[in-house]
Amino acid sequence: MAIQKPTLPKGTRDFGPLQMARRNYIFGIIKDTFKLFGYQQLETPSMENLSTLTGKYGDEGDQLIFKILNSGDYLKDVSVSDLGAGAGATLSKVSEKGLRYDLTVPFARYVVMNRNEISYPFKRFQIQPVWRADRPQRGRYREFYQCDADVVGTDSLVCELEILLMIKRVFAQLGLNDYAIKLNNRKILTGLAEVIGAAGRESELCVAIDKLDKIGWEKVQEELLQRGFVQEAIDKLNPIISLQGSNKEKLDFLSSFLVDSETGLKGIGELREVFDLLGKYGESEEFVDFDVVLARGLSYYTGAIFEVKVNNVSIGSVSGGGRYDNLTGVFGLEGVSGVGFSFGVDRIYDVLEELGLFPEKQLDGTEVLITYFDEQGRDYGLKVLSQLRSNLVSAELYPDAAKIKKQFTYADKKQIPFVIILGSEEIEKGQVSLKNLSTGSQESLSLESAIDTVKSSMLNHGS
């Protein structure tokens, strides 16, 4: 067999020890927060039937689902006339399964299949990879993790409050302080369409307004004209586009602006209640910014819409979500209202790296490396190793009697903070020499004292 130089598939990555430690640091904070708020973990299979996946993400989404070839003679149902008919025509003959494209559709499928066992309200979180056959580019991968939390089976706005609180806690724990949670409500967008005389066209309005940040009001107006909105209607939006002030001031303005839209006023009322609940929980609302032009593309939101942006970094949105009133309808279960959101872990990773916010001691792992010169040292080292681990100190014995410099280089590369050196003197006295690699200090100690020193250093580093 010819020897091949191995490569990775386009758009995929290995995560070595340092990246894993950093990713686990982020996952850990997110998971702890979800649990503190009473969310329970769910995992669904990587593969779903294509019948479950297709038709849920739009035509473009369907194209981007990775399909799995049927086992065995997969071409047996393909006929000569199928060749040249294009990919869509024969897909059902060669593939019946696809890879998970997001965590929302599998969650909806789970709820429908387990509707009678679930106790509502059902608060679930899910942290798993998803796959998309997108063209790979910087910051966009074909395999990436999503971290979702959703609660279904209640329309209480306490759930919206809790999402704001969870985002706040995660960002505080990560040391990310300069960010804003943008908050809007789909019903307000519906109301806007009504009062400008374009009732029922809020989806088109949203698609155009969604680009305000990127292309500016001028170009958004052009797009609205092209989509058939009349100039008179567009002009009515002017005060909305330039809306400034505190959350309360903006809500007060909207209350009169939307006075003729029952739905719009309902949206205002919901937002007011969320801010009210925030105050009752004892939180200031300054980290939440009511943004009347926040639309987010997804058309299934029916109430609150969230988006989180970190300020002064090159990366855009790192989290988002909203309320939907009919998540499971497509699988035949109507009337399940819910609200959820997602953390973009890859983007949060990039933000923390850009801002230098990862903890100094990154490689969680070995605290002590035991080094030695000969077989006698190794044998003594085995006893030392056993004692360290019994005391829950992560420790290694260098496996070979290599040159001491080589053993120290190993400790250095692995960011191991302490080295124990076992020479003939230490063995004779029944002691150990403990060297702190960051301060350079070294002392001869009883093993018990060495363990105490290492353990108190672990406590200080929070490891």
Next chain:
Amino acid sequence: MAIQKPTLPKGTRDFGPLQMARRNYIFGIIKDTFKLFGYQQLETPSMENLSTLTGKYGDEGDQLIFKILNSGDYLKDVSVSDLGAGAGATLSKVSEKGLRYDLTVPFARYVVMNRNEISYPFKRFQIQPVWRADRPQRGRYREFYQCDADVVGTDSLVCELEILLMIKRVFAQLGLNDYAIKLNNRKILTGLAEVIGAAGRESELCVAIDKLDKIGWEKVQEELLQRGFVQEAIDKLNPIISLQGSNKEKLDFLSSFLVDSETGLKGIGELREVFDLLGKYGESEEFVDFDVVLARGLSYYTGAIFEVKVNNVSIGSVSGGGRYDNLTGVFGLEGVSGVGFSFGVDRIYDVLEELGLFPEKQLDGTEVLITYFDEQGRDYGLKVLSQLRSNLVSAELYPDAAKIKKQFTYADKKQIPFVIILGSEEIEKGQVSLKNLSTGSQESLSLESAIDTVKSSMLNHGS
């Protein structure tokens, strides 16, 4: 669109909150142990190029790899003459990627691609799902997790010692005491083939002997005859098949039995050293059982071979591994020796369930549910909720002012140990009523005292 009743693909499973809590319990113990021993985590992509995967698992294995359909017009290179030519002929035209089949080949690929950045000895662990298009049956799934730990870049037998110690620690932490680690050495099997006059045929010998447990010595002899071993050679194996005694007694017998095989004696020497290291670490060897007929199918082992069986349960092997001297050779990097093993988490799960060994409090999560009767109760509850979470007590406020019975049912189903009840009396006094759902006791307390009560209960349950 017609509404479909959703189903799961054959051989795949959802893991709901209870299963996830139990699985995380197992994963947590395994991960902690790997880290205590200085192993670092690696994750590789779910997809690998087919050129990386094929040819590594035998013909049958190649069939069982899930292949991913190329994006776009995947049939464009398929010709009329390809139809009916069978699956193998056209595969390279429609698919270039497959799903991970195990964790060993991706690890070898990673080592080769990162050979210059890695500091050796490289101790890595990896916990990820793998996929096999096997026929699903009880206990066999198409998606399942593997938990591997390997160390490469050293042939020190300290690594073999550490694998025994890691297995012992994981089983002790899981409360699994009645098990045995079977240990053998491939060189001993090589030596056996030599001394019975069938030098170089240890692979065939292994395949047959591997079935001893299942089909008995009589049938194994038949198979050996069929494979062309002569009766005289087979008869020489008799004392080996019936070998009894302590590890030392068995090794002593083998030392004379294999006296004419240099390789065989080397294997004996390696095993003796592993037992010796175990003693120097301060461990008795009674949990390790030298088993001269342990072969395991995999032909790439060159030294130690491990297998773990739990006694008195219906499930067989739950862990296994061994030393290999040429893991990365197939990717062009020669001479990388390593040793590794794998925990079968799905099987360990079944064993713990069969023996009733999962902890009593299984659903890690919410410690306190706050219940109330009206809006005034909810508003007071929000403050209570905020205090509980600031004290790192996982807590929920029931989101709607539902009937109190419904709120209690929710706590019950979610195994929440404490309920706080907020009626008008509690609100007036600025207190809370705390009910312990397992004892049924209820008392009126200050919020601070209630938090203390819950926290000391959490400590007792180790959550």
